[in-house]
Amino acid sequence: MNISTRGRYALRAMLDLALQAGDSPTMVKDISRRQEISDLYLEQLFSRLKIVGLVRSTRGPRGGFTLAKPPAQIRLSEIMQAMEGSSAPVACVDNVHCCSRAEFCITRRIWVEMKKVTDEVLGSTTLKDLMIQVAEHEVETSGA
Amino acid sequence: MNISTRGRYALRAMLDLALQAGDSPTMVKDISRRQEISDLYLEQLFSRLKIVGLVRSTRGPRGGFTLAKPPAQIRLSEIMQAMEGSSAPVACVDNVHCCSRAEFCITRRIWVEMKKVTDEVLGSTTLKDLMIQVAEHEVETSGA
DNA sequence: GGGATTCTTGACATAATTAGTCAGCTTAGT
DNA sequence: ACTAAGCTGACTAATTATGTCAAGAATCCC
Numbered sequence: 001m002n003i004s005t006r007g008r009y010a011l012r013a014m015l016d017l018a019l020q021a022g023d024s025p026t027m028v029k030d031i032s033r034r035q036e037i038s039d040l041y042l043e044q045l046f047s048r049l050k051i052v053g054l055v056r057s058t059r060g061p062r063g064g065f066t067l068a069k070p071p072a073q074i075r076l077s078e079i080m081q082a083m084e085g086s087s088a089p090v091a092c093v094d095n096v097h098c099c100s101r102a103e104f105c106i107t108r109r110i111w112v113e114m115k116k117v118t119d120e121v122l123g124s125t126t127l128k129d130l131m132i133q134v135a136e137h138e139v140e141t142s143g144a
Numbered sequence: 145m146n147i148s149t150r151g152r153y154a155l156r157a158m159l160d161l162a163l164q165a166g167d168s169p170t171m172v173k174d175i176s177r178r179q180e181i182s183d184l185y186l187e188q189l190f191s192r193l194k195i196v197g198l199v200r201s202t203r204g205p206r207g208g209f210t211l212a213k214p215p216a217q218i219r220l221s222e223i224m225q226a227m228e229g230s231s232a233p234v235a236c237v238d239n240v241h242c243c244s245r246a247e248f249c250i251t252r253r254i255w256v257e258m259k260k261v262t263d264e265v266l267g268s269t270t271l272k273d274l275m276i277q278v279a280e281h282e283v284e285t286s287g288a
Numbered sequence: 289g290g291g292a293t294t295c296t297t298g299a300c301a302t303a304a305t306t307a308g309t310c311a312g313c314t315t316a317g318t
Numbered sequence: 319a320c321t322a323a324g325c326t327g328a329c330t331a332a333t334t335a336t337g338t339c340a341a342g343a344a345t346c347c348c
Contacts, residue, residue, distance in 0.1 A: 001147060001224075001262065003233040003255070005307065011251045027323070036245070041308050047325070060316025061322040076254060089147040101180070104285075106277050107155045110220060110269065111147070117261040118145065125254065133250045141248075148335060171294070185337050191296070204345025205293045 007083040009037050010045050014079055018071040018127045019134065025064030052082040071127035080122055088115045151227040153181050154189050158223055162215040162271045163278065169208030196226040215271035224266055232259045
C-alpha cells in the first residue's frame with residue numbers, strides 16, 4: 001500500500017506549479033528548489049506529465065512548464081494515474097483474466113472495494129481544492 | 145498502491161483456514177494445495193500470522209494451524225497489518241517527523257484521507273463476512 | 289523408542305522496482 | 319553564436335518482493 005516518490009513528488013510539483021499561476025512558464029529548477037526535490041529527477045517526472053497532457057512545455061530561455069488545464073479541471077486521480085498507473089491494489093481488479101481464480105475469488109471483492117474508495121478520494125479532489133486549502137492554511141498561520 | 149503477495153496470500157489462506165472450521169488443525173500443505181500457493185512460502189507467512197497471535201499452531205503428525213479467534217473477531221485490517229505493515233500510503237501519515245515539510249504539507253492531507261478510507265474497508269470487514277459471501281456465492285452458482 | 293510428520297528458524301537467491309544520475313541532444317531567445 | 323531551458327535514453331545502486339533451502343524441534347503412532 002505504498003505510493004512511490006514518483007506520485008508524491010508529482011503531486012507536490014503540480015500543486016506548486018498551480019500556485020505559481022502566472023502566464024509565464026515555471027522552470028523545473030525553481031519547482032525542484034522550492035519542493036526540495038532533485039531537479040534531474042523532476043525533469044523525468046514532468047516528462048510523464050507532459051506525455052499524458054497534464055502540462056505543456058516551452059523550451060529555451062524563459063521556458064518551463066505550465067498546466068495544460070485550469071487547476072479545477074485537474075483531478076488528483078489523473079496525476080496519480082500518470083505516475084503510478086492503476087490505483088488497483090492488485091492486478092486482478094483491472095483484469096479478471098490475470099488470475100484463474102479471480103472469477104470465484106471472494107478476497108478479490110475486497111481489492112475491488114479498496115480501489116473504489118481510493119478512486120473516490122483521488123477522483124473527487126482537484127488541484128484547485130488543494131490550492132484553496134493552501135490559502136486557508138496560510139490565513140490560519142499568519143493570523144494568530 | 146500495491147498489495148504484495150504476502151498480504152494477498154495471507155488473506156486467502158486465512159479465509160481458507162476459516163472455512164475448514166473443524167476442531168482439528170489444518171496443515172499448511174493442504175491450504176497451499178487448495179490455494180495454489182507455494183507451501184514453503186506459505187509457511188513463512190503463517191509464521192508472521194502466529195507471531196501476531198492470529199493463528200495457533202500444533203506440531204507433529206495431524207498438526208497444523210487453527211484460528212486463534214472466531215472468524216467474526218478477525219478483521220481484515222489485522223491480517224493486512226501483520227503482513228504489510230501500516231496501511232499508510234506514505235510514511236509521513238504515521239509519523240509527521242519523518243519529513244520536515246509534513247506539518248504544512250497540504251498533499252499530506254490526501255494521504256491521510258487515503259489511509260482513512262482504506263482502513264475503513266479493511267477494519268469493517270471480518271473473516272466471517274467473507275465466509276458468508278463464499279456461502280452465498282456457492283448457492284448462486286449451484287442453483288440454476 | 290524410532291520413524292514419520294508437521295511446524296520453526298534463519299539464511300540464501302533471484303528478479304523486479306525504486307530512486308535517482310548522467311551525457312548528450314534539441315529548441316528557442318538575445 | 320551563445321546560453322538557457324527542456325528532451326531522451328541509458329545507466330546504476332539500493333531496496334523490496336518472492337520465493338527456496340537446510341537444519342532443527344516438537345509431536346504422534348506403532
